[in-house]
Amino acid sequence: MVSVTGAGGNGSAKTALPRPPRAEIRTQTRIVHGTMLQDDYAWLRAENWKDVLREPERLPADIKRHLDAENAYCRTVMASTKALQKELVAEMRGRIKEDDSSVPQPDGPFLYYSRYRKGGEHPLICRRPRDGHPRKGKDREQVMLDASALARGKDFFDLADAEHSPDHRLLAWSADEAGSELHVIRVRDLATGADLPDRIEDTTGDIVWARDSRSFAYVALDADHRPSKVLRHRVGTPAAEDELLHDEVDAGMFVDIGATQSGRFLLIKIGDHDTSETMILDLTADAARPVMIAPRQAGRRYDVEHHGDDLLILTNADGAEDFRIVTAPIADPAPASWRDLVPHKAGRLILDHVCLRGRMIRLEREDGLPRIVIRDLASGAESSIAFDEEAYGLGLDAGYEFDTDTIRFIYASMARPAETFDYDMASAERTLLKRQEIPSGHDPAAYRVRRVFAKAKDGALVPVSLLHRADLVLDGSAPCLLYGYGSYGSAMSASFRTRPLSLVDRGFVYAIAHVRGGTEKGWGWYLDGKRQNKTNTFTDFIAAAEMLADEGFTARGRIVAEGGSAGGMLMGAVANMAPDLFAGIVAEVPFVDVLNTILDETLPLTPPEWPEWGDPIRDEAAFRMIASYSPYDNVKPQAYPPILAMGGLTDPRVTYWEPAKWVARLRATMTGGGPVLLHTNMDAGHGGAAGRFDSLKETALAYAFAIEAAGGRWSIVEQARA
DSSP states (O other): OOOOSOTTOOSSSOOOOOOOOOOOOOOEEEEETTEEEEESOGGGSOTTHHHHHHOGGGSOHHHHHHHHHHHHHHHHHTGGGHHHHHHHHHHHHHTSOTTOBOOOEEETTEEEEEEOOTTOSSOEEEEEEOTTSOOTTTTOOEEEEEHHHHHTTOSOOEEEEEEEOTTSSEEEEEEESSSSOOEEEEEEETTTOOEEEEEEEEEEEEEEEOTTSSEEEEEEEOTTSOEEEEEEEETTSOGGGOEEEEEOOOTTOEEEEEEOTTSSEEEEEEEOSSOEEEEEEETTOTTOOOEESSOOOTTOOEEEEEETTEEEEEEOTTTOTTOEEEEEETTOOSGGGOEEEEOOOTTEEEEEEEEETTEEEEEEEETTEEEEEEEETTTOOEEEEOOOSSSOEEEEEOOSOSSOSEEEEEEEOSSSOOEEEEEETTTTEEEEEEEOOOTTOOOGGGEEEEEEEEEOTTSOEEEEEEEEETTOOOSSOOOEEEEEOOOTTOOOOOOOOSTTHHHHTTTOEEEEEOOBTBOTTOHHHHHTTSGGGTHHHHHHHHHHHHHHHHTTSSOTTSEEEEEETHHHHHHHHHHHHOGGGEEEEEEESOOOOHHHHHTOTTSTTHHHHHHHHOOTTTOHHHHHHHHHHOGGGGOOSSEEOOEEEEEETTOSSSOTHHHHHHHHHHHHHOOEEOOEEEEEETTOOTTOOOSTTHHHHHHHHHHHHHHHHHTTTTTTOOOOOO
16 A cells, blocks of 8 residues: 655645646626626637537637647646656556456347457447357357447547347447537448448437337437437438427427337437426337327426336326336326336335336335345235445346346445346346456455445435545545535445545545435435535535544545536535635536526526526526525635646537636635646547546546645645736
């Protein structure tokens, strides 16, 4: 174990910093609900930002100069960590099995899987004949798609989906080549390996085949980059002739597609963060049209599965805050026909459900821990799969087939690599198919996983998952990386992550704060961290940091906070609220310009976001609430800890100008501390670099920053004023 004191020194001497870039002030003002809003850096938002998503080279020259200058400054400040970053990349790469393969999934005559070549950034999509099927050369692998070859010569490439047709003759696949999430769908003939002329642009990338393999459904993006239309494409015909299945007129609703496990129905799913609506379309009938299950009703959410003559519906209807499962006949699926199958139980959040022949399987979470429950649909008998650990992650993979006794699940803890099992539901026997291999070596016994609780200011108990070396002396001297998210009901799984081991092996405590805004403790945990309750997310995170210090896991001023996207908003908020608590802040694609973004309904995601944050345009109370915590609007003349903000030029979710504006305002306002760094990936979007090794470089930058900050390199540095 390596002790952390900071590669740049021991914190006892001043570190000279270069002068940071100065963003020009071009003040814009407006009045909203009687309040004057002043924005000195709104010019960093390119007027042609939609064009930049498609063609990054169209970024205006003055904005490009500023972002390039910021990147250069970040490189200069972090130059002393260049060797450390290379070391971190080597360590993290050493934990990746370079020629890894997924566990093959059976579907009819084939086993389908993905794998990597040694050194390959992107996967190979493969299949091989299934045992027991009389095919010549049954052991021969067919590489259906080579994503590394497709990515060659491109600055960015991300394979989004690859779906084989039910007759196994075609592969529909989609990719994003700019990071802007504008996916192109193509169709490959698996007999020849050649792509057909079919080409569909500006899609979400999702694909659902009809059972006759002659057509598939997809979702098109509109001019504002919103998923709004579901269309049916017939293979071999021009995209201009695609049949419209649904056109969503409400800009506040997301549109998504999927299919029931039976393969019988296409699911057209429309919803926002509060309300959902589903239509089904019979995939066995060529001329079928969508049929509504239950029209949208504010606050009602539901998801649909199919078995026999019935639909099985997971819903929060009629006060089922943590969800229940009901049945309804296909012939009459309206809510009046819904009958309880699994009644609501407060505190037991049902996360998902899937049907296989004769059975329903649900994934649920209670007391913060997940389990899988299998129900025999004829008898009602249930059995469960769970594990006896303080903190772990559990995932369900239903695969392709419906008529099977086998389900697949993946288990991992923060110290134990992922294990993939097949579970025979008839015999209750589990078979280990794969244990994640760590080529550089990993001993779970060398680590300790713990689950502790922090008391929030209102008395709520906030779960915190911890990982540290078993031999770490917990005397308050250890640095800590504390991760948080806390929005949209997303729960942070306490599963195995290889990258944080590079910090843990250097003496860090790695912690995940399961703050309100997620669903770790049920749906109510989410509701208590959204809209008028949003500040609970921030105060929960601060309470978690304070508890870790008070209990001797770390100390105040030794904690580096990390979060991305909406978790980046959390980072901005806690930096404003408790700057002395943290040694550093890592904010990845941070949603920090909240008020301006949610006031702008022309941005792709703004209308669908109003149920999460409130509508500040029409609701003055929502405006006041968001204005009270929006990180960009609440930067104060105070000392700030070192901050690293990371953005992506072609990010349609958290636009590049959010972190750029935030950094500019921080530098112009703060009275000391820092440094404040901005790194913008000029070739990528929300997810950063797409390649599995290229992405390590961004993690290495963040971790090198965390090591330096926790080691005190900048603890007494005065930020050079622009």
